[in-house]
Amino acid sequence: MPLPHSRPIFLLAAAAALALLAAGGCTKSAPEAPISVTRTEAIEDTGRFKPEEVGDHYDINPWMSHVCIVDLDQDGLPDILACDDHLNAIVWLRQYPKGKFTESILADQLPGVVHVEAVDMNHTGHLDLLVACMGEVFPNNDKIGSIYILENDGHQHFSRHLIADHIARVTDVQAADLDGDGKLDLAVGQFGYTQGEIRWMRNLGNWRFESHILLSLPGTINVCCADMTGHGHQDIVALVSQQYEEIYLFENDGSGNFTNKVLFGSTNEDYGSSGISLCDINHDGRPDILYTNGDGFAYADPGLRPWHGVQWLENLGNGFFKYHRIGNLPGAYSPIGVSLDGNGVMDIVCTSAFNTWTNPKAASLVVFKNDGKQNFTMHILAHEPIEQISCAAADLDGSGLPSIVSCGFEGYPPFERMGRIVIWRQSHKK
Amino acid sequence: MATISQEVEPGRSRWPLYLAAALVAVACAGLAARMALRRAAVVAAIPARPDLSAMPPELGDELGASEQLARSYLHSAEGLARVSRLYHANSFYDEAMQCYRALRTLEPRNARWPHLEAAILSQFGRQDEALEREQFAVDLAPGYIAARVRLGQEMLIANRRADATRVFNQVLEREPSNPYAELGLAKVELLNGDWEKARERLEGCLKKNPEFVGGLETLAAAYEHLGRQPEAEALKRTIGAREFVDIKDPWLDELMEDCVDSYRLSVAAAVQEAAGNRAGAEQLLERAIAFTTKSGSFHRQLAVLLAHDQNLPEACEHLRRAVAISPKDNDAWLLLYQYLGTMHETAAAEQALRSGLANCPDAASLHFEEARRLVGAARSEEAIAEFRLAFQLNPGDTNPLIQLAGLLFSINRAGEALEALDLSLEKLPENPAAISMLTGYYVSQGNEAKALEWWAHVRGQPRTPPEVAQELRSAFRARFGRDPN
Numbered sequence: 001m002p003l004p005h006s007r008p009i010f011l012l013a014a015a016a017a018l019a020l021l022a023a024g025g026c027t028k029s030a031p032e033a034p035i036s037v038t039r040t041e042a043i044e045d046t047g048r049f050k051p052e053e054v055g056d057h058y059d060i061n062p063w064m065s066h067v068c069i070v071d072l073d074q075d076g077l078p079d080i081l082a083c084d085d086h087l088n089a090i091v092w093l094r095q096y097p098k099g100k101f102t103e104s105i106l107a108d109q110l111p112g113v114v115h116v117e118a119v120d121m122n123h124t125g126h127l128d129l130l131v132a133c134m135g136e137v138f139p140n141n142d143k144i145g146s147i148y149i150l151e152n153d154g155h156q157h158f159s160r161h162l163i164a165d166h167i168a169r170v171t172d173v174q175a176a177d178l179d180g181d182g183k184l185d186l187a188v189g190q191f192g193y194t195q196g197e198i199r200w201m202r203n204l205g206n207w208r209f210e211s212h213i214l215l216s217l218p219g220t221i222n223v224c225c226a227d228m229t230g231h232g233h234q235d236i237v238a239l240v241s242q243q244y245e246e247i248y249l250f251e252n253d254g255s256g257n258f259t260n261k262v263l264f265g266s267t268n269e270d271y272g273s274s275g276i277s278l279c280d281i282n283h284d285g286r287p288d289i290l291y292t293n294g295d296g297f298a299y300a301d302p303g304l305r306p307w308h309g310v311q312w313l314e315n316l317g318n319g320f321f322k323y324h325r326i327g328n329l330p331g332a333y334s335p336i337g338v339s340l341d342g343n344g345v346m347d348i349v350c351t352s353a354f355n356t357w358t359n360p361k362a363a364s365l366v367v368f369k370n371d372g373k374q375n376f377t378m379h380i381l382a383h384e385p386i387e388q389i390s391c392a393a394a395d396l397d398g399s400g401l402p403s404i405v406s407c408g409f410e411g412y413p414p415f416e417r418m419g420r421i422v423i424w425r426q427s428h429k430k
Numbered sequence: 431m432a433t434i435s436q437e438v439e440p441g442r443s444r445w446p447l448y449l450a451a452a453l454v455a456v457a458c459a460g461l462a463a464r465m466a467l468r469r470a471a472v473v474a475a476i477p478a479r480p481d482l483s484a485m486p487p488e489l490g491d492e493l494g495a496s497e498q499l500a501r502s503y504l505h506s507a508e509g510l511a512r513v514s515r516l517y518h519a520n521s522f523y524d525e526a527m528q529c530y531r532a533l534r535t536l537e538p539r540n541a542r543w544p545h546l547e548a549a550i551l552s553q554f555g556r557q558d559e560a561l562e563r564e565q566f567a568v569d570l571a572p573g574y575i576a577a578r579v580r581l582g583q584e585m586l587i588a589n590r591r592a593d594a595t596r597v598f599n600q601v602l603e604r605e606p607s608n609p610y611a612e613l614g615l616a617k618v619e620l621l622n623g624d625w626e627k628a629r630e631r632l633e634g635c636l637k638k639n640p641e642f643v644g645g646l647e648t649l650a651a652a653y654e655h656l657g658r659q660p661e662a663e664a665l666k667r668t669i670g671a672r673e674f675v676d677i678k679d680p681w682l683d684e685l686m687e688d689c690v691d692s693y694r695l696s697v698a699a700a701v702q703e704a705a706g707n708r709a710g711a712e713q714l715l716e717r718a719i720a721f722t723t724k725s726g727s728f729h730r731q732l733a734v735l736l737a738h739d740q741n742l743p744e745a746c747e748h749l750r751r752a753v754a755i756s757p758k759d760n761d762a763w764l765l766l767y768q769y770l771g772t773m774h775e776t777a778a779a780e781q782a783l784r785s786g787l788a789n790c791p792d793a794a795s796l797h798f799e800e801a802r803r804l805v806g807a808a809r810s811e812e813a814i815a816e817f818r819l820a821f822q823l824n825p826g827d828t829n830p831l832i833q834l835a836g837l838l839f840s841i842n843r844a845g846e847a848l849e850a851l852d853l854s855l856e857k858l859p860e861n862p863a864a865i866s867m868l869t870g871y872y873v874s875q876g877n878e879a880k881a882l883e884w885w886a887h888v889r890g891q892p893r894t895p896p897e898v899a900q901e902l903r904s905a906f907r908a909r910f911g912r913d914p915n
Contacts, residue, residue, distance in 0.1 A: 035559070037523045037524060037551070038521075038522075038524050038554075109856055137826060142893060166860075195650055213655065216652070261589055264557070265586070267580055267584055309555075
């Protein structure tokens with residue numbers, strides 16, 4: 001039975017509710033901060049460094065895969081070491097006298113040599129060389145990798161010790177005392193192709209090493225050793241690319257027993273991981289991880305991806321890390337931490353190995369300047385030479401300001417504006 | 431009687447009508463207000479136009495039409511969804527994210543928006559944020575498998591192995607033979623150091639999905655780790671040049687329909703090809719070509735696909751267009767020469783090779799082909815020079831040295847041939863062609879010790895084709911009257 005007095009009220013209430021419902025769903029929720037994934041403002045800073053090509057004359061497109069700065073002869077003048085994959089050799093650009101670099105071949109017959117590290121392996125006071133050889137730089141699934149140590153007699157004459165061969169292609173070798181016996185052991189990254197590995201090699205003395213496999217996945221590009229957890233032991237950090245695109249921490253119990261942990265990974269199988277290095281970016285006493293993704297070899301013609309860029313993993317201690325994206329850079333490679341102003345604030349320099357080289361404004365060398373609070377601004381240091389794949393930085397001339405050295409792996413067109421080994425000196429003195 | 435009664439009390443009889451009209455009016459006002467509010471929210475979310483000067487004009491046109499739809503009262507959300515697709519598909523990720531943020535508010539029950547947001551965030555390495563969005567998407571659309579697999583993968587790389595295991599198992603409850611979930615679980619086991627369990631799981635997975643490259647690669651790694659080298663090598667041969675391809679994700683994959691970025695289309699085509707979808711790859715490349723007239727490489731890429739389909743005439747047509755656009759594309763010249771040769775159009779092939787060399791005088795691959803052509807024409811000295819030049823131009827490729835050695839052996843210049851092989855082995859240790867050739871040479875010379883030495887290399891090289899190894903074995907037996915070890 002209808003309720004003559006309550007019905008109008010009921011209907012009005014219903015109408016009001018309907019109106020509210022109809023208008024509903026559009027009320028403003030708490031504002032959500034917009035996310036920017038692609039914007040990286042860049043400042044042209046090409047006058048900051050003066051490039052100078054050093055080393056031997058070359059007729060064909062350079063294939064230099066790695067460069068580092070070290071005072072090999074310990075004469076007080078930093079030198080340059082580089083891997084030349086045309087020569088299958090390590091070349092030494094000795095600085096003598098100051099400012100003059102003379103190239104010579106330190107060791108050849110190193111197939112697909114891609115990494116060299118100067119370390120006094122046998123505590124003689126002379127810098128020996130750890131050498132990683134892929135066997136062949138371009139994709140190959142054969143076990144053609146090898147590891148050499150070149151023992152320095154103190155006069156830069158090197159005896160060759162073959163540490164391992166017939167293994168999946170080796171991309172990086174680093175030395176650290178991993179079992180606490182006072183001898184330097186080795187951490188080894190092996191890219192392989194569809195099969196690769198990460199291993200550590202216990203130093204048994206007399207240039208003999210015993211292998212322990214840590215992970216059998218393809219695509220390892222870099223390994224780094226440091227006490228990452230603050231527990232007082234040398235841990236291993238490794239970057240694995242291919243479809244994995246992951247950074248692993250192998251936490252050491254001090255005796256060479258390792259527990260693995262993924263520190264970062266991307267579900268983008270085309271992320272293009274290209275390099276890591278360690279650096280205490282925020283001066284908290286803990287080594288952080290610098291990381292670039294800029295490999296453009298996958299799938300189609302080599303080229304850039306919108307997500308190529310630079311990031312760092314802040315070491316929070318005890319094996320915990322926090323990811324920070326720094327900025328985008330097509331073809332980003334070879335991240336290094338360096339205080340370009342010499343004031344201790346760590347900037348991040350890296351190269352671009354792939355870019356839109358038809359665009360003359362495409363960057364080939366950049367620095368992400370740190371404001372001291374880990375806010376970074378990209379400065380373009382150079383647009384050429386192009387296809388620079390590795391860089392290093394150090395005070396080459398005693399000015400108190402670091403110079404940069406880069407090298408080019410010109411494996412793909414356009415074969416122009418090339419640079420084999422280039423020193424970038426700061427235009428202004430401290 | 432009731433009618434009379436209503437006529438007697440007109441006020442009472444009409445109020446429901448008035449009320450109904452008022453109700454409708456209020457409801458309409460409410461609906462209009464809702465539409466206006468939604469439209470206002472959509473209009474506010476339409477991204478400012480980025481610089482589209484490097485893009486084909488079609489993108490601007492499509493965006494214009496979609497923005498117009500987004501500004502309408504009736505289809506504003508649909509318009510914004512179209513805008514989001516266009517931006518996402520063409521790598522304008524910030525703009526797409528802006529759209530998705532608004533769409534999540536407008537359509538809070540639609541899992542597509544957080545899923546697509548997660549896809550962008552993970553592309554840029556922002557996994558924590560991606561994981562949060564993906565979890566949201568999975569909660570909204572529990573049956574959308576790609577999102578759940580992604581969630582598992584994101585948990586795995588966030589080091590949440592137990593959570594990842596739970597999520598991958600949920601996928602298997604819904605799709606018992608999903609290879610990506612099996613691979614995820616195997617990876618958890620592998621990271622936990624349980625290689626045997628991972629192996630067992632992957633073997634089971636591959637019984638159901640024998641062509642799953644991700645599983646084949648990881649099983650090969652497991653075999654290798656467990657010291658089962660022959661099985662690992664067999665799997666590597668099975669994998670061949672195939673590559674891992676990510677899980678099918680219809681919401682994400684369909685964005686390609688709106689892509690006008692030729693390079694991105696070409697990358698997508700390469701992915702489709704790796705997945706075995708050659709027809710899809712061809713379609714994507716045809717679109718890549720349609721959107722640019724400046725790059726020949728897409729014609730080259732399509733030509734390779736067409737050649738795989740034995741459509742050499744059309745492949746050559748695309749290669750001709752490729753070299754017309756990019757005369758310095760030595761790979762295109764090389765393919766044109768090779769395909770024309772396969773079609774027995776010798777004169778045209780040779781003309782292509784000459785043109786290629788004229789345009790790309792430093793192309794090692796073209797000099798290599800020229801050397802081979804000269805060998806065929808019995809012009810040995812010129813061929814030797816061309817082989818040497820090809821190697822000099824690209825010292826990373828040892829093929830010219832192998833061919834050079836073959837030629838030198840054939841004209842009784844064994845010393846030079848051995849030098850070439852030594853150099854090839856220095857460049858590429860255990861080069862299967864070089865070690866086979868050395869074995870054959872020493873067998874032919876009756877040098878049993880040397881033949882056995884190189885035969886050991888051949889046996890240790892899994893890439894030596896079985897028929898070559900068999901041939902060498904037979905030659906050894908014929909020469910020395912016994913089998914090599």
